[in-house]
Amino acid sequence: MINLLIIIVRTLILYITVIASVRIMGKRQVGDMQPGELVVTILISEIAAIPIQNVNEPVFSGIMAIITLIALEVLISFICMKSLKFRKIINGGSAIIINNGKLDQKLLKQLRLTVPDLMEVLRLQNVFDINEVSYAVLETNGNLSVLLKPEYRQITVSNAKLKPENNVMPSLIVSDGVIIEDGLKLANKDKKFVEKLLKKKQTELKNVFLLTVDQNGEYNLITKETK
Amino acid sequence: MKRIVISTVLIVIAFLITVSENMLIKSCYEKIEYQLNIAEESVLNGNYKLAEQTAENIKNNWEKHEKYLALFISQDNLKEISLSVSKLKEFSNKNYSPLFNAECKQIDFLLTGIKNDENFSFTGIF
Numbered sequence: 001m002i003n004l005l006i007i008i009v010r011t012l013i014l015y016i017t018v019i020a021s022v023r024i025m026g027k028r029q030v031g032d033m034q035p036g037e038l039v040v041t042i043l044i045s046e047i048a049a050i051p052i053q054n055v056n057e058p059v060f061s062g063i064m065a066i067i068t069l070i071a072l073e074v075l076i077s078f079i080c081m082k083s084l085k086f087r088k089i090i091n092g093g094s095a096i097i098i099n100n101g102k103l104d105q106k107l108l109k110q111l112r113l114t115v116p117d118l119m120e121v122l123r124l125q126n127v128f129d130i131n132e133v134s135y136a137v138l139e140t141n142g143n144l145s146v147l148l149k150p151e152y153r154q155i156t157v158s159n160a161k162l163k164p165e166n167n168v169m170p171s172l173i174v175s176d177g178v179i180i181e182d183g184l185k186l187a188n189k190d191k192k193f194v195e196k197l198l199k200k201k202q203t204e205l206k207n208v209f210l211l212t213v214d215q216n217g218e219y220n221l222i223t224k225e226t227k
Numbered sequence: 228m229k230r231i232v233i234s235t236v237l238i239v240i241a242f243l244i245t246v247s248e249n250m251l252i253k254s255c256y257e258k259i260e261y262q263l264n265i266a267e268e269s270v271l272n273g274n275y276k277l278a279e280q281t282a283e284n285i286k287n288n289w290e291k292h293e294k295y296l297a298l299f300i301s302q303d304n305l306k307e308i309s310l311s312v313s314k315l316k317e318f319s320n321k322n323y324s325p326l327f328n329a330e331c332k333q334i335d336f337l338l339t340g341i342k343n344d345e346n347f348s349f350t351g352i353f
Contacts, residue, residue: 024230024233024234024237026230055302056301056302056303057301057302058297058298058299058300058301058302059298060244060298060299061299064241064244064245067237067238067240067241068238068241070234070237071234071235071237071238071241074230074231074233074234075231075234078230078231
C-alpha cells in the first residue's frame with residue numbers, strides 16, 4: 001500500500017514537471033514542431049517514465065534531466081530566432097520541390113521522398129493534379145506548402161475586388177452558466193451588459209448554455225435544454 | 228524573453244541542487260568516515276564499549292543524512308549502507324571484531340563509491 005502511494009506521489013511530481021516543461025516550451029501541435037522540439041518532447045516523456053516505473057531511481061535524476069533539456073531547448077530556440085545561420089544548422093532549411101511548375105527530381109531523391117509520397121501530401125492539401133502546382137515547398141517541420149498556378153487558385157474577396165463588411169470576432173462570454181471574464185474584456189462589455197441582455201431575454205444566468213457577443217453588440221444566446 | 232528568464236532560473240536552481248548534493252555527500256562521507264576510523268581503532272584496542280557507542284553514532288548520523296541523500300541517490304545503494312550500519316552495533320555488542328571490521332570496510336567502500344559516482348569526471352560522463 002505504501003509502495004503504491006509512493007508511486008502516486010512520484011507520478012504526481014513528474015506529471016507537474018512535464019506539464020510545466022511543455023508550458024515553458026510553448027504551445028505547439030505535434031505536427032508544427034521543429035525537429036529539435038519533437039526530439040525534446042519525446043525525450044521528456046521517456047525520462048519522466050523512468051523514475052515513475054522504478055521507485056529505486058531518485059525523482060531528482062529525472063527532474064534534473066528534464067530541466068536541462070528544457071533550458072537547452074529554450075536557449076537554442078532563442079539563438080535560432082536571433083541567428084539565421086544557426087537556425088539553418090539546427091532546423092535545416094525549407095526545400096522547393098516544385099519550382100515554377102517544374103518538379104525537382106534531384107531534390108526529391110535527396111529528401112528520400114518518393115513520387116507517391118509527394119502525391120499523397122498534395123492530395124492532403126486538396127491538390128489532385130500535380131500540373132496545378134506552381135510552387136511546392138517542403139518546410140522544416142515536414143509540412144508541404146503549396147501555391148497553385150493562378151488559373152487554379154480560389155477566388156478571394158481581394159481579387160474579386162469586393163468590399164466586405166468589417167467582420168469582428170464573437171467572444172464567448174457565458175459558458176454553461178458561468179461568465180467568462182476574458183471574453184467580456186475581448187468584446188469590450190461588462191457584467192451589466194450580460195444582466196441587461198438576460199433581463200431582456202427573460203432568462204437567468206444559470207439557464208444560459210452559451211452566449212457569444214462581438215464588439216458591434218451582435219449576440220448569440222443558447223439556453224440550456226430542459227430535461 | 229520570459230521563457231529565457233524562466234530557463235535561466237531553472238538552470239540556476241539545477242546548479243544549486245547539484246552543488247548542495249555534492250556538499251551533502253561530502254559532509255556525510257567525512258563524518259561517517261571519521262566515525263568508522265574511531266570504531267575500527269576501538270575494536271583494535273579491544274574497547275568494545277566505545278565501538279558500540281560509535282556504531283550508535285554512525286547509525287544516528289546515517290539516518291540523519293539518508294533522508295536527504297534519497298533525493299539524489301538510488302535507493303538500492305542507500306539500502307545496502309543502511310543494512311551494514313544496522314549490523315555494526317550488533318557485532319560490537321557481541322565482540323565479533325572480524326565481522327565488525329568487515330562491515331566498517333563495506334560501509335566505507337559503499338560511501339566511497341557514492342562519492343566517486345557523484346564526482347564530475349570523464350568516467351562518470353561516459
